[in-house]
Amino acid sequence: MATVTFDKATRIYPGSDKPAVDALDIEIADGEFLVLVGPSGCGKSTSLRMLAGLEDVNGGAIRIGDRDVTHLPPKDRDIAMVFQNYALYPHMTVADNMGFALKIAGVPKAEIRQKVEEAAKILDLTQYLDRKPKALSGGQRQRVAMGRAIVREPQVFLMDEPLSNLDAKLRVSTRTQIASLQRRLGITTVYVTHDQVEALTMGDRVAVLKDGLLQQVDTPRNMYDRPANLFVAGFIGSPAMNLIEVPITDGGVKFGNSVVPVQRDALSSTTDKTVTVGVRPEHFDVAGPESTQGVAVTVNVVEELGSDAYVYGTAEVGGEAKDLVVRVGGREVPEKGSRLHVVPRSGETHVFSTSTGERLSD
Numbered sequence: 001m002a003t004v005t006f007d008k009a010t011r012i013y014p015g016s017d018k019p020a021v022d023a024l025d026i027e028i029a030d031g032e033f034l035v036l037v038g039p040s041g042c043g044k045s046t047s048l049r050m051l052a053g054l055e056d057v058n059g060g061a062i063r064i065g066d067r068d069v070t071h072l073p074p075k076d077r078d079i080a081m082v083f084q085n086y087a088l089y090p091h092m093t094v095a096d097n098m099g100f101a102l103k104i105a106g107v108p109k110a111e112i113r114q115k116v117e118e119a120a121k122i123l124d125l126t127q128y129l130d131r132k133p134k135a136l137s138g139g140q141r142q143r144v145a146m147g148r149a150i151v152r153e154p155q156v157f158l159m160d161e162p163l164s165n166l167d168a169k170l171r172v173s174t175r176t177q178i179a180s181l182q183r184r185l186g187i188t189t190v191y192v193t194h195d196q197v198e199a200l201t202m203g204d205r206v207a208v209l210k211d212g213l214l215q216q217v218d219t220p221r222n223m224y225d226r227p228a229n230l231f232v233a234g235f236i237g238s239p240a241m242n243l244i245e246v247p248i249t250d251g252g253v254k255f256g257n258s259v260v261p262v263q264r265d266a267l268s269s270t271t272d273k274t275v276t277v278g279v280r281p282e283h284f285d286v287a288g289p290e291s292t293q294g295v296a297v298t299v300n301v302v303e304e305l306g307s308d309a310y311v312y313g314t315a316e317v318g319g320e321a322k323d324l325v326v327r328v329g330g331r332e333v334p335e336k337g338s339r340l341h342v343v344p345r346s347g348e349t350h351v352f353s354t355s356t357g358e359r360l361s362d
């Protein structure tokens with residue numbers, strides 16, 4: 001087992017002047033499950049491929065434990081990778097697929113068999129060992145791909161969107177299996193996904209990338225509670241956080257009739273005339289019509305989910321009509337066209353600089 005360090009690791013593809021990954025700095029602890037997440041093209045796969053040795057590093061360094069692996073070939077890095085397209089060999093049995101890397105490495109047959117059987121037990125594949133991949137379900141094939149990585153007992157697992165070939169329901173159950181398997185094996189893992197829910201549910205920590213730049217690396221809890229900037233605020237959470245530009249008045253911030261707490265010196269550091277206030281849909285309380293706090297929302301669309309419902313409405317904030325999403329209880333669903341009075345819950349508001357996007361509130 002080992003730590004993994006990206007030390008200002010940079011990748012500039014030939015013919016491009018802009019780095020695909022720009023001075024990436026992350027220290028991953030021994031046994032940690034780190035998820036790299038971000039929109040398409042932000043540099044997730046490139047980061048993983050640099051760690052795997054499949055991509056040149058043009059600046060900075062990558063270390064596994066104390067070893068500088070920046071310029072080592074993939075085979076000398078002691079890693080195992082599970083790709084999105086896990087390409088099992090169709091003519092080989094499950095057992096042969098799982099043991100193939102060991103066979104190439106010249107490991108004795110009996111030892112291969114033992115390791116394959118152990119991995120199959122962990123992955124619940126024992127009864128399929130003699131089958132060919134085409135006679136397996138998508139989820140079972142995915143587990144064979146995991147098995148192929150496990151038998152090698154690497155120092156680090158790398159996974160690039162390993163669940164994207166599975167249907168929605170299987171994805172959910174398989175992500176739980178992978179996360180619990182990783183915890184049991186305790187092998188340091190770097191996992192790539194574009195799905196923020198997958199990132200939050202699986203990762204010990206999550207690293208958010210945008211345009212090749214690391215935005216924040218933090219626990220799922222902190223990512224949700226204290227997003228470092230506007231991008232992370234909008235990216236983490238579903239439906240997305242409401243982000244509304246409001247004027248700064250008398251050194252304070254007002255959202256409708258509610259005062260949003262923000263430190264005075266944080267505000268004085270900005271020359272902007274506005275700040276952006278963030279409130280998650282689940283952090284509004286519905287107040288009675290007589291309430292003098294918060295804002296009035298006109299209901300445009302209601303999305304019912306049974307347990308709760310999302311109200312898509314329009315509110316007047318700072319003299320302008322703004323779109324707002326509010327979560328309400330499943331048994332308190334308002335009529336389309338009606339008006340609702342909502343108050344942001346105290347302690348659950350966020351304030352960001354409109355110009356730089358940086359977080360200003362605590």
Ligand SMILES: Nc1ncnc2c1ncn2[C@@H]1O[C@H](COP(=O)(O)OP(=O)(O)OP(=O)(O)O)[C@@H](O)[C@H]1O
Pocket residue numbers: 013014016020038039040041042043044045046047194
């Ligand atoms: N071989 C390559 N040559 C040139 N540019 C590349 C190459 N591979 C990727 N890129 C560019 O580098 C950037 C990062 O790509 P990367 O594949 O790392 O993104 P990603 O975050 O994995 O995206 P996705 O979620 O779509 O898989 C993109 O702008 C992409 O176009």
Ligand SMILES: [Mg+2]
Pocket residue numbers: 044045046
């Ligand atoms: Mg990718």
